[in-house]
Amino acid sequence: MGDKEKLLEVQNLKKYFPVKGGVLQRTVGNVKAVDDVSFDVFKGETLGIVGESGSGKSTLGRTILRLLDPTEGKILFEGDDISTLSNRKMRPYRKDMQMVFQDPYASLNPRMSVGEIIEEPLIVQKVLSKKDRKDKVVDLLQKVGLPAEARDKYPHEFSGGQRQRIGIARSLTLNPKLIIGDEPVSALDVSVQSQVLNLMEDLQDEFNLTYLFIAHDLSVVKHISDRVGVMYLGKLAEIGPKHHIYNNPLHPYTRALLSAVPIPDVERKREKIKLKGELPSPSNPPTGCPFHTRCPEVHDRCKVELPELVHQGEGQYVACHLYTN
Template structure:
């Protein structure tokens, strides 16, 4: 069965300027996202993992132009999002929503829960007032909250409840794509499971496509269909979760997966300890950005950037070792 492409990212770059001197001239760039390409299919969950500072969140925000891109293209249902003006993007963004890591920071504390969920519908001129009120009650029910909670304020809720409000708000304008930026990392483990299961249920009911950004590989494995691994602004491996977790190819992916706890005290697992720290994205290494921490690095790795290519069906990797 052929999958329908919803999103196509081509050579996406996002550099932040570094200012210096009395005149605050640009003296360099932080290469937060550096030449990333991938495709997302309708109805799937694509998990993106990597250490802090790898560019995961910046990539998600740049895709829907919360950050303006430096280079590259993002196609949503065949349309290049980067050709639209800011005014036109408001209309186009109706099909894409974002759920943030800290729900308290993303919810206006002066607005009630009902007002927060209704606001996107008002902005996009959807429904009349009575229909919006009914929609708010329906969405609260869908995310496991009582309709009466609509009159309360964000500070009166727990972290898990606020994240449910964030999901209801994202769903209020019937999006096709939701970018979830570490939506459960600030929650207790038991609450994480509830929110993840809720996201799976909502995905089935509303036919959603998720870009799920996280650093917890166990959570990503539970929710995702395919998983991409980022390091220092670049994708280094992308495959369906079964292939990635059972046979990681890139040395960085192997190191990450070796750190995932195994729920069996008798089963011993060899840890791969990475040497050194992540290099600065303001001055990334030449060639393969992972080579300073890779025990397999050769002279070629130090000077030549590996190509992003398919090594097996739907299994992509950027590494000279697979040549």
């Protein structure tokens, strides 16, 4: 990836939510939703971010888009530091960074027609004339596989898959460079999931898009991603090219996740790695490696010392003491 141009750089990003307690509602602790995460996203690629519920994936995506303000760290978009910009100064960047939300039912305004939903970003950013805006809406609807007549209908008149296509059309309105998909197919039927994923891949080529694709389903991420990052308890456990992560997972957590993915081959047997215990609370994470309380290969060092993300060759990084010295 050395010759590719960076679109997004995330440096030591943290997002903590204060926990209030007592009569005076003082801050008594923090939920460490994203805790010191760093990675790059290159132009034209799809970086998948996976992890179980509570790992901080969605908070990471929303913080990068500045829907949430970061607690610490930097977010560089095309080299510009956007991590501390005010809402007014963020406005020019909004058109280059868009989000496709998880729930196509909740993310569309039921009182607005589909045409109004897709046209709204153009009105907010004050681009194009009224006629050109209407033409653009029809063009985008056709690009996502919906008829022009759909613009006069309302969200409740469409199926889940069609609604997500409307959400994707809305995200494309301002010709963005980066789209963050926050579990964009997890609320859809399996048969519809592949159609939406194929659509997103086609649109990526046509519009020269870069994706940050957040999901908990490893088979979905494998289908669409070039590189994959694995999150656990607010931290990156492992990140690297897709074929390395799936064929040669290094972190015990990544191996456990992959062992749970069904194989469509009856003859092949894969031993399932069963993790003991529950995901610890992000408001009180364990000392040392955050995974040590459930890790089948835990050592004494893991309980006291936090492992750093170390390069293991060919773009694969892992945060595990099994690979440090």
